[in-house]
Each structure stands twice: as C-alpha cells, then as structure tokens.
Amino acid sequence: MAAVRPHLQHHHHLHRHRHLQRHRHHHLLSFSLFLSFSLLFPFSLSVSEADALLKLKNSFNQSDNALSSWVPNSSPCLSRWAGIMCFDGIITGLHLTNMGLSGSIDIDALSQIRGLRTISLMNNNFSGPMPQFSKLGVLKALLLSGNSFSGEIPSDFFSHLNSLKKVWLNENNFTGNIPVSLAQVKPLIELHLENNQFTGTIPNFQQPIISSFDLSNNKLEGQIPEVLAKYNATSFSGNDGLCGPPLEKTCNVAPTGSPSSSSSEGNANSTKLVVGGVLATMVIVLLYALLSSKGGRREDDFSQLGKEHVNEDVDVDVDVVEGHVPSTHKRAGSDSMNRRGTASATTAAAAVGSTSQHGRSGSMTDLVMVNEEKGSFGMADLMKAAAEVLGQGGLGSAYMAVMTTGLSVAVKRMREVNRLGRDGFDAEMRRFGRLRHNNILTPLAYHYRREEKLLVSEYISKGSLLYVLHGLGFLYTEFSSYDLPHGNLKSSNVLLTEDHEPVLSDYAFQPLMNQANASQAMFAYKTPDYVEYQRVSQKTDVYCLGIIILEILTGKFPSQYLTSGKGGIDVVQWVLSAYNDKDRERELLDSEIASNAEVVDDMLHLLHVGAACVER
Numbered sequence: 320m321a322a323v324r325p326h327l328q329h330h331h332h333l334h335r336h337r338h339l340q341r342h343r344h345h346h347l348l349s350f351s352l353f354l355s356f357s358l359l360f361p362f363s364l365s366v367s368e369a370d371a372l373l374k375l376k377n378s379f380n381q382s383d384n385a386l387s388s389w390v391p392n393s394s395p396c397l398s399r400w401a402g403i404m405c406f407d408g409i410i411t412g413l414h415l416t417n418m419g420l421s422g423s424i425d426i427d428a429l430s431q432i433r434g435l436r437t438i439s440l441m442n443n444n445f446s447g448p449m450p451q452f453s454k455l456g457v458l459k460a461l462l463l464s465g466n467s468f469s470g471e472i473p474s475d476f477f478s479h480l481n482s483l484k485k486v487w488l489n490e491n492n493f494t495g496n497i498p499v500s501l502a503q504v505k506p507l508i509e510l511h512l513e514n515n516q517f518t519g520t521i522p523n524f525q526q527p528i529i530s531s532f533d534l535s536n537n538k539l540e541g542q543i544p545e546v547l548a549k550y551n552a553t554s555f556s557g558n559d560g561l562c563g564p565p566l567e568k569t570c571n572v573a574p575t576g577s578p579s580s581s582s583s584e585g586n587a588n589s590t591k592l593v594v595g596g597v598l599a600t601m602v603i604v605l606l607y608a609l610l611s612s613k614g615g616r617r618e619d620d621f622s623q624l625g626k627e628h629v630n631e632d633v634d635v636d637v638d639v640v641e642g643h644v645p646s647t648h649k650r651a652g653s654d655s656m657n658r659r660g661t662a663s664a665t666t667a668a669a670a671v672g673s674t675s676q677h678g679r680s681g682s683m684t685d686l687v688m689v690n691e692e693k694g695s696f697g698m699a700d701l702m703k704a705a706a707e708v709l710g711q712g713g714l715g716s717a718y719m720a721v722m723t724t725g726l727s728v729a730v731k732r733m734r735e736v737n738r739l740g741r742d743g744f745d746a747e748m749r750r751f752g753r754l755r756h757n758n759i760l761t762p763l764a765y766h767y768r769r770e771e772k773l774l775v776s777e778y779i780s781k782g783s784l785l786y787v788l789h790g791l792g793f794l795y796t797e798f799s800s801y802d803l804p805h806g807n808l809k810s811s812n813v814l815l816t817e818d819h820e821p822v823l824s825d826y827a828f829q830p831l832m833n834q835a836n837a838s839q840a841m842f843a844y845k846t847p848d849y850v851e852y853q854r855v856s857q858k859t860d861v862y863c864l865g866i867i868i869l870e871i872l873t874g875k876f877p878s879q880y881l882t883s884g885k886g887g888i889d890v891v892q893w894v895l896s897a898y899n900d901k902d903r904e905r906e907l908l909d910s911e912i913a914s915n916a917e918v919v920d921d922m923l924h925l926l927h928v929g930a931a932c933v934e935r
Contacts, residue, residue: 381419535558868928
C-alpha cells in the first residue's frame with residue numbers, strides 16, 4: 320500500500336526541497352562588526368604516540384612516499400598526518416587505505432596508541448600471516464581487505480577483541496577454519512570474509528544483528544547454521560560444499576550448529592537490548608541500498624574508507640546493505656530553521672546590526688577564533704560580507720555570509736544560551752572547536768554578549784537531511800561516543816556537504832542553555848526517556864535517531880518535530896502499531912522506494928532497528 324503523504328497546510332512545517340530551490344530569495348545585508356582575534360589550538364597529543372607512529376612508519380615499505388607528512392617534531396593531529404584520525408587531540412583511527420604500503424606492521428608500536436579504535440589498511444600490498452592485532456584489545460574496527468595476507472588465523476585470535484564491531488578480511492588468502500572466537504564477539508555487526516580460502520564448517524554465529532555478512536567464494540562446507548539462513552544466498556555463494564537455506568542445495572545430514580529453540584527464544588528476547596547497546600554508540604548505516612541515485616546506479620566501491628575519514632569513539636563508515644533503488648523526488652517537512660529567505664533583509668540587517676552595536680559598547684567587541692582551519696577572520700571581515708537570511712530555529716536566527724576570501728560561513732545568533740558565564744562559554748567553545756570529525760560541524764569563532772551570542776561555523780551548502788533524505792544516497796555513522804549526547808538530533812540538523820557527506824550541527828548545546836529554554840528548543844527534551852528521568856543522555860539520542868530512521872523508511876514527516884502538535888504523522892505510534900506483523904509492516908514502507916522488491920527485506924530489517932530505538 321502506498322504510504323499516504325501528510326499534507327500540512329502550515330508552510331512552516333512541510334514544503335518541497337525543489338520548491339524551495341525555485342523560490343528561495345537572497346537577501347543581502349551587511350554585518351556591522353569589527354576587529355579580529357585568533358587563538359591557537361592546544362597541543363594535547365603525547366610525544367610518545369607520535370614516536371610510536373614514526374616507528375610504525377619505519378616498519379612499512381612505501382611505494383610513493385604516501386606518509387611524507389609523518390615527520391618528527393610535529394603533532395599527528397594538529398599537523399594532520401596522512402591517515403591519522405583524531406578526536407580532541409587523541410589519535411583514534413589509523414586509516415591508510417590505498418597507499419601502496421607493504422612490509423611488516425609493528426604491532427608493539429600500535430599498542431602504544433592508547434586511544435586507537437579503528438585500523439584500516441585496505442587495498443595495500445601487505446602479505447604473510449595475520450599480524451598480532453589481538454594485542455589491541457580495544458579495537459572496534461579492523462579492516463584489512465584487499466591485501467595478500469595468508470595462512471591460518473588461530474582459533475582464539477579474537478578472544479580478547481571483545482569490542483570489535485567491524486571485521487573486514489575479504490580479498491586476501493587466508494586459509495584454515497574461520498576462528499571460532501570470531502563468532503563469540505558479541506558487538507560484531509559487520510563481517511566480510513569473502514574471497515579467501517577458508518575451509519571447514521561455519522561457526523554458529525549468535526550475534527542478533529550482523530547487518531553486513533559475506534562468506535562467499537571460500538572453500539567452506541557443511542550445512543549453514545539456521546541462525547544464518549536469514550542472509551541472502553549471495554553471502555554463501557562460491558562455496559561448493561555448503562548446503563541448506565538460504566541456498567537451494569539441500570543437505571543430507573543433520574543441521575550443523577543449529578541453535579536450540581530455547582536458545583533462539585532467548586536470542587530473540589535479547590535482541591532489543593543488543594540493539595540498544597549497539598545504537599548507544601550510534602552505529603547506524605542509512606540506506607545506500609535504499610537511497611541511491613535516480614537511475615538505479617550502484618556505486619562500485621562506496622564502502623571504501625577513502626571517502627569516510629571517521630574515527631571510532633568515532634567509528635568507521637561502511638556500506639552495509641548493498642542494492643539500488645530509484646531515487647524519489649520527495650517532499651519533506653521542515654522546521655522554521657530551514658525556511659530560507661523567509662525573513663526580510665531589513666530584519667536580518669537589524670538583527671545582526673543590533674548585536675554589533677551593543678558589542679561595541681561591551682568589553683568584548685570581536686570574534687574569538689576557536690578553529691583556524693578555514694583561516695582567521697574578525698568582525699571587520701563579516702562587516703564586508705554579503706549575507707543571506709537562512710531562517711529562524713529553536714536556538715536562534717541563522718544567516719549565511721560569503722567572506723571576501725570566498726569562505727562561506729553560517730552565523731547563528733542565539734539569545735537563550737545564557738547558562739554559562741563568559742569563561743565557561745569560552746571553555747565550551749574552545750572544546751567544541753577542537754573536535755576533529757568530518758561528520759561534526761565544528762565552530763570556527765564566536766562573539767559573546769550577556770544577552771546573546773554569535774556562533775560562526777562553515778556553511779554547509781547542500782542543506783539538511785530533512786530536505787533530501789527521501790531519495791539520495793546517504794551514509795550515516797556513529798557520533799555519540801563523545802563526552803556529551805547530541806541533545807538535538809533530528810533530520811534538519813544533519814547537514815550535507817557538496818559530496819553529500821553528513822555533518823552534524825547543533826551538537827552538545829545542552830550545557831550552554833538554561834533548562835527552561837532547552838526544553839523548548841531541543842528535541843531530546845520531548846523524548847520519553849527525558850520525560851521519565853529528566854535527563855538528556857545517549858538514550859535520548861537513540862530515540863531521536865530512531866525517529867530519523869523511521870522518517871527515512873516511511874517517507875513521513877514526524878509530528879514529533881513540531882512544537883504546535885498539529886500536522887505530520889506520529890511515526891512512533893504508527894510503526895509500533897504494525898510492528899512484527901509482516902503484512903502490515905510492508906505497508907509502512909515508502910512505496911516509491913519499496914517498489915524495488917530486492918531491497919524490501921533490508922528495509923524491514925532496518926525498520927526493526929528503528930522501532931527498537933523508539934520502543935520503551
């Protein structure tokens with residue numbers, strides 16, 4: 320059944336992206352601000368970790384000097400060493416994909432990097448037995464695809480890697496049995512072992528949610544465990560000795576490793592808890608299979624980390640569900656922050672002008688730079704900039720300004736962010752300014768007054784997920800492993816770059832706001848968990864994330880986003896009313912996307928994830 324689109328009469332809430340593009344108005348105004356001030360980032364990385372990386376570099380053979388930026392007496396994070404992912408001055412990821420590297424891998428050097436969570440050495444020329452990554456007990460992602468590693472992996476290799484979520488060993492020459500310990504890694508959600516020489520039977524993987532699973536083109540044999548029968552037959556193809564569902568080849572022997580009915584029941588009962596645990600760190604991949612380009616074109620190598628540049632505690636972006644669906648030119652709802660060009664140029668000029676005039680009489684009359692990656696600028700530069708009114712949102716007014724250097728910035732004017740004094744506000748802004756994650760919109764500068772603040776960040780040109788989620792390829796990755804929950808997670812705060820990479824905005828504003836103001840402006844304060852426990856936490860972010868998932872899958876605009884309570888669809892009540900009823904569940908799906916029968920099962924699988932996020 321085609322999902323009926325909600326028709327909202329109030330244009331504050333629903334209108335089409337294409338309509339906006341045709342009718343958006345550019346209002347030019349002048350930011351009457353002056354002077355300039357800049358700050359340097361603190362150096363927070365220990366020298367020992369830099370030395371450890373240099374030691375690691377010396378163990379490699381480089382064909383094209385790909386690691387030339389790794390030089391002594393410099394900071395891997397501040398100097399942006401190639402392939403080094405950092406968060407708040409801490410090295411969290413080693414992503415050396417497609418660098419022509421070979422030689423040995425100094426595991427002892429890697430063990431000195433305490434914050435290391437993700438390792439990607441994909442598509443290089445490493446060979447020999449599996450290195451002792453088992454010494455790195457806190458790893459969350461190990462991606463070794465496309466090398467020439469060989470030999471057997473010890474059966475207990477993964478016994479101490481209890482945090483692993485993603486294991487990619489495909490396109491190598493591994494032999495022997497699949498390590499039994501790998502089947503016992505509870506957080507595992509992605510496993511790629513295809514195109515190796517693994518033999519023997521398949522271990523009885525008991526993880527409730529492995530969203531990406533491929534054992535194809537090995538030398539495996541025996542019956543596929545019943546718990547794995549839910550995956551596509553292509554995940555097991557190229558193994559002539561395998562039999563049983565989902566393959567058409569029947570077995571003449573009793574099932575191998577089939578769980579007991581009681582085990583299955585217990586597994587089902589624990590699914591929700593595991594989903595919650597996984598999503599507490601906000602691992603979610605949103606629909607490459609469901610939301611690719613219009614012609615049904617498949618990206619051949621969407622999953623390569625060269626596109627991703629993310630960390631874990633910060634994790635890795637990966638393409639979990641493969642497939643293709645025609646794009647859909649959809650409508651999407653909008654809150655007022657996304658109504659571009661609705662305020663007059665005169666109003667905007669007056670708004671910003673009032674800030675600058677008061678600023679001249681105050682003790683702090685300039686911008687304070689907290690992130691100089693885009694250069695240093697001051698009020699005088701903003702004063703010369705032509706600007707466009709973006710709209711009014713829960714946290715304040717927003718404008719887009721184009722500097723004389725060509726840099727486009729977004730300026731948010733916030734009146735209700737008054738919880739902290741100047742020193743506390745400065746400390747928080749500097750902290751946010753040190754964030755190094757490609758999917759977090761990091762502030763560049765701020766202007767402080769008691770009554771209101773200006774927050775300057777890079778302008779993200781493609782609008783928000785709210786406008787384009789219904790029909791564009793989009794990969795959404797983890798972002799809740801920082802010290803604070805997001806607190807205002809909704810589709811309008813997931814912005815898209817020119818390359819359609821997601822960038823979170825309005826991140827962690829909760830500490831800056833009085834509770835009364837925050838409860839009106841921030842989405843997390845509307846969640847059941849906050850209503851019951853009166854606190855914003857990762858659980859509230861999980862609920863908000865579930866709303867986004869359901870918004871994408873159903874094509875409905877959630878009434879949860881609205882402050883008036885009028886319009887939209889209560890996607891939580893609607894989805895949960897049909898939850899676990901297979902016939903009705905299909906009716907929930909966006910008909911334009913679900914018309915591709917190949918992806919319906921994947922959509923239903925993700926629907927269960929979204930429902931688990933919002934279910935009490």
